[in-house]
Amino acid sequence: MKKFLLLCIALTLSMSMVNAVCGNHTCESAENFTNCPADCDPGAITIEVLEFDASQSYMRGEEIFIKIKVLADGSPVSDPNVSVIGFFGSMKLYDDGNHGDDKKFDTVFANSFIIPANAIEGTKVLKITAEKRGVVGTVSVEMELDASLELSMTINDDRFVLSDAIELDGQLKRRGLPIQDTIAIYFLFDGNTLVSAYIEPDENGSFSYTYHTSVIDPLGKWTISAGSVDAKGNRGTSEKTFELYKGIQDFYYNLEFVEPLSKIFSRGDVMKFLVEITDEDGNFVDGANVNISLPNTETLKLNEITTGSYTNSYKLPYDFGLGRRSFTVVASKDINGFLFSGFSSKEAIIDKGKIFVDLVKPEKRIFYFGDAINFEFELHYFDNTSVSKAIVDLKVNNKLLQVEEVSRGLYHATYIVSDEIEIERMLLFMGVKDQSENLGEYSEEFEIRAGGGPLYSLQRNTIFIIGFGGVMLFALFIAALYVRKILKAQGHGKRKVELERLIEELRQQYFEKGKIKSGEYREILNRYQSEIDEIDAALSAEESK
Incomplete structure (x- = not known):
């Protein structure tokens, strides 16, 4: 019975499959969209995005390209209705091989659109839809629309007074590359446009503009606004602000020098500056920027020690300008966008600095006639800075000595004490x-004493020393001749012994070993013997002298 039931079920299934016919417009139980798309509708439509860059931002006028693949029940589907809807409107995607899709009828769909000039910036959603026989599949992608051009601008300052020139420079770019679209410049005060200009950038996108202020311009805070729009509707803006003041007559701070009290200084001195600053009502001013302009073009900043009191010190360099010099202090402070300022000057007479001289050598102060004295001096300023390349006028008893600088700040001179000095003291004077x-x-x-010095003794005994020296030289000459004679005789003797040894070796070569022919033997022997005869003659001549 069991076998009979199984057989019946198998026959029934077999008959059902035999009866299922694809193309009869009926989706039968054994059929689906994959094995019989002619009779069956898809169960689900899915969309795979193959190409769309959502990571970058887009600008107006740029092209957006979209490429997708459509699947029905996981299998490619042909001829669906595919479209994109977004801020730009709607667009159909094609599978015809002519719209950026890969091949015709390969179920890959693509198309592109241009971002319109009136598109509003921000995040945009694109909805992609695919429909087949009433079954719809959708997918959404996002893109960022940033229609900003790169417009940069600088001005030469942020504070001006009437008659100053306001100079601005800038550059216009799109995605890092220079563009040449017209730039509108507006100078605004209190919301009203006072000056406008239109500028054409050069090939590098660079532009500049200069406005000369005049007495009719209002004082206070101004705004410079620059803007540009390219052909696609992308915009760039930049803004700067500055303050316009009437001029120096607006600055009414009072500055008073409390120090220095002295009017005369020398190079190397330290000048202490103390300045008090008050406003027109006599109130002390704190938090001001205070600087002193020095005559040598340096600037010294003063620091606030108490309310309204500012101080600092300055050491006068040893090359500071001499004579009457002016020191000007300038103070300024910004209060609610208005610049308050004042200045004051003080004169001082600058004198030459002092050079200090230290005698390093000699250490003793007593010398004798004929002594050679080596003088060494160190030259320096009050702060011990060495003085180099100085002009030194050194005299000993009014005799001018030659001085040289042996190292930085160290000078040397030599003097020989002569008996021409008929006094018991020697006076040294130096001017630098x-x-x-x-x-x-x-x-x-220095104290000078008679006798004692070797040079002095030499001067006093010149004749004796010359005679004694002559005798010594003659004796040295005779001794040299004798030594020469002995050395020469020793040299002849050594050579004679050497020749005799060579003759003995020559005889062995000829008689015992037979290595030398008779003619050659006699020739060499005669040469050696001739040289021995010459040596003997020379020795005899030396002995006879």
């Missing part, structure tokens, strides 16, 4: 001057 006319002086006394 550096490259900037700073001066220094030094004097010293």
Whole structure:
């Protein structure tokens, strides 16, 4: 019975399959969209996005390309209705091989659209729809629309006074590349346009503009606005602000020098500046920017120590300008966008600096006739800075000595004490001057005693020393001749012994070993013997002298 039931079921299934016919417009139980798309509708439509860059932002006028693949129940489907709907409107996607899709009828669909000039910036959603026999599949993608051009602008300052020139420079780019679209410039005050200009950038996208302020311009805060729109509707803007003041007559701070009190300074001195600043009502001003303009073009910043009091110190360089010099202090402070300022000057007379002289050598102060004295001096300023390349006038008892600088700041001179000095003391005087006319002086006394010095003894015994020296030279000459004679005789003797040894070796070569022919033997022997005869003759001549 069981076998009979199984057989019946198998026959029934077999008859059902035999009766299913694809193309009869009926989707039978054994049929689906995959094995019989002619009779069956798809169960689900899915969309695979093959090409769309959502990572970058887009600008107006740029082309957006979309390429997708449509699947029905997981299998490619032909001839569906595919479209994209978004901020630009709607667009159909094609599978005809002419719209960026790969091949005709390969179920890959594609198309592109241009972002319109009136598109609003921000995040945009594109809805892609595919429909087949009433079954619809959708997928959404997002894109970012940024229609901003790169417009940069700078101005030469942010504070001006009437008659100043306001200079602006800038550059216009789109996606990093320069463009040449017209740039509109507006100078605004209190929301109203006072100046306008239209500028054409050069090939590098660069532009510039200059506006000369005049007495009719309002004082206060101004705004410069620059803008540009390209042919696709993309826009670039830039904005700068500046303050316009009437001029120096608006600055009414009072500045008073409390220090320095002295009016005369020397190079190397430290000048202490103390300035008090008050407003027109006599109130002390804090938080001001205070600087002193020095005559040598340097600037010294003063620091606030108490409310309204500002101070600092300055050491006068040794090359600072001499004579009457002016020191000007300038103070400024920004209050609610208005610049308050004031200045004051103080004169001082600058004198030459002092050069100090230290005698390093000699250490002793007593010398004898004939002594050679080596003088060494160190030249320096008050702060121990060495003085180099100085002009040194060194005299000993009014005799001018030659001085040289042996190292930086160290000078040397030599003097020989002569018996022409008929006094018991020697006076040294030195005057020095550096490259900037700073001066220094030094004097010293030394005691001079008769006798004792080797040079002095040499001067006093000249005849005796010359005679004694002549005798010694003659004796040295005779001794040299004798030594020469002995050395020469020793040399002849050594050579004679060497020749005798060579003759003995020559005889062995000829008689015992037979290595030399008779003619050659006699020739060499005669040469050796001739040289021995010459040596003997020379020795005899030396002995007879």
